[in-house]
Amino acid sequence: MAVRREGTITDVKGIRAAGVACGIKPDGRKDLALIVSKVPGPCAGTFTTNYVKAAPVILTMRRVREQGVAQAIVANSGNANCCTGERGLKDAREMAKVTAEALGIPERLVLVCSTGRIGKPLPMARIRKGIKEAVKALSEGGGLEAAEAITTTDTRPKHGSVTIRLPGGRATIGAICKGAGMIHPNMATMLCFVATDAELSRALLQKALSEAVSLTFNRISVDGDRSTNDTVLLLSNGLSGTEPIRGRGEAGFSKFKGALT
Template sequence: MKTITIENAIVLPKGFRAAGVHAGIKKSGDPDMTMIVSELPDTAAAGTFTTNQVKAAPVKVCLKRIRSGKGRGVVINSGNANACTGKGGEADAEAMARAAARAAGVPVSSMYVCSTGHIGARLPMDKILAGIETLGAALSPDGAMNAVRGIMTTDNGPKFGTVRLKIDGKPVTLSVMCKGAGMIEPNMATMLCFVMTDAAVDRKALAAALKAAVKESFNRISVDGDMSTNDTVLLFANGAAGNKPLKPGHPDWKKFDAALLALCQRMAWMIIRDGEGAKKVIKVEVVGARSGKDAELAARSVANSLLVKTSWHNDYPNFGRIMDALGYSPAKIVENKVDMAYDGKLLVKGGLRTGIDVEAIKAVQRQELFTIRINLNLGKGASHVFSCDCAHAYIDINI
């Protein structure tokens, strides 16, 4: 298979329009509302959502709609999460959907809703509803960049990407926009991600492909171990490209599937790279675990340890803290079997420091990206998680 080229641009696929505006929710004056709409009535939709037991009102609204496997668009506000807002908050989210559907000229049942920002306050519905009117009027095939800006919160920059493919010989576009920097943990992060494609895709295949892609992208990053109430990934496929519906068995299915995964991984990468206050990305790879589950538990224990993350901020390889985090993970660990390599340089063998020059490891840890590969030497289970260092700036952002 050819390497997938992700363009550092956001081009809406055929039949999509988008807009982003400042509705007055953020005091900064930055864009704080976004709408994305597909013009085609028969647009398939798939979604994955936070597994937090405390779900924001818009997530509850999305969960009701996603069972249909269909959807025409989504309206998003940033600056307020509409979480922990009870029945009133749910009514607000439904009112957002109603107003957005009317403004976009699509059925209410096909309009999704997302919110991101502070938890625990009701939405300023007057501003929201006025913003939706403006959004409806501003929808445009060229509105993607404004739309990206409207979903940002603590992000240092916009996160997006586009892949162009040929499916049945016809040009197909997949484009993605995403936000997220903090509150990033296993099983979805405080993140919103919207993928649009003009490919025609079978609904069931679309849902399965998205689930698999999310598992290998957003669910493999951890900024601070805090799983959000609002996490949402939505994927719309409107079929405007005119290909035969994609599903496993279609000769171009794997190409599409790989492009979707690549886009999700790029977005996950951009989130972790933008981890609040972080300067480095660390891939924690665990191999030789008793099982895949054990490998994941061990990797997450290391990736989420505050002491380990703090040590990454510096360049000294504090492998003892990693051993400690392995030891208290629920995964089976045998101390004198553990090997640990930094970008291939073996620092720990059989639980003990090797004779390697610490300066060689410091050089690895000074990089913006490096891999710590941990071999538990107990079996064949393997997994990995991307993490980042923890610095003062994390506290400054969240205080």
């Protein structure tokens, strides 16, 4: 297993990303991230256990659990789109719609996340423009910019990748993450986006992710506060060319889960 601490989500074959500033954060820092896979594939997720869930969490949780397939993640920072009522749900759906139209993919394949201040509506005119800019900026080297764009109070962007040997070749897992405060067991105010070019079923992805999160993020406590927006997402596109992992009893599954953790 080869770990790259300076690696990122775009180390994964077929993944492009971008991070842009669209004006949500008043200081001009990057605040909108986009991650896109060359092909759709199975997805898995874990989400906040807070009774109050932000609009994008409600939308994305439903898509992960009901359809389990995705191709893109769009995320903004600086505004949580939480406690915003029906307008918040409408805005989350519109983020997915604008992203899908700009990419030329079905809207149902777009997952949406937000992080930041609670209780304020999203500045949708800025976000619409930012999404279109992010689509134009997509690149195989854009993972670090995407990692920067999801930060809030973080002192630095968080990212990394790992490569493992599987039957048929090598596969990569890459990730970006944010979170500094309001971290309490069962994730908290954190977003983590993970992609892999290994090929696994939706059920195996969810099994691996749930077990990895239980051993990592769900054991962290910083200040005892639990957020409304925590989300960890895992996408698989199977583009590594390695043999598919078909069962929990396979050595490949143990390797994958160990690397993910």
